[in-house]
Amino acid sequence: MGKEDKRMCKWSTEKIKKDFGDYSEAIGDASHACMKCGRVAGSKEQLCKPEKRK
Ligand SMILES: [Zn+2]
Structure with a gap:
């Protein structure tokens, strides 16, 4: 997971569904x-x- 990925503003709803635990x-x-x-x-x-x- 890169530094940018930690910013929740960048999370797409697809990513939220996929990585809901995170x-x-x-x-x-x-x-x-x-x-x-x-x-x-x-x-x-x-x-x-x-x-x-x-
Ligand atoms: Zn809503």
Whole structure:
């Protein structure tokens, strides 16, 4: 994994789906991530396609 790959702004939604374990680690305290737009939140109601972190 290169230095650029660590910046979450660069993550595509495809990458988020593929490496969801890594993404879950990177989002800190947020409990859910959106599989459609890549945003993260503390509750699934705030996301359009929520996925609970692993
Ligand atoms: Zn979304």
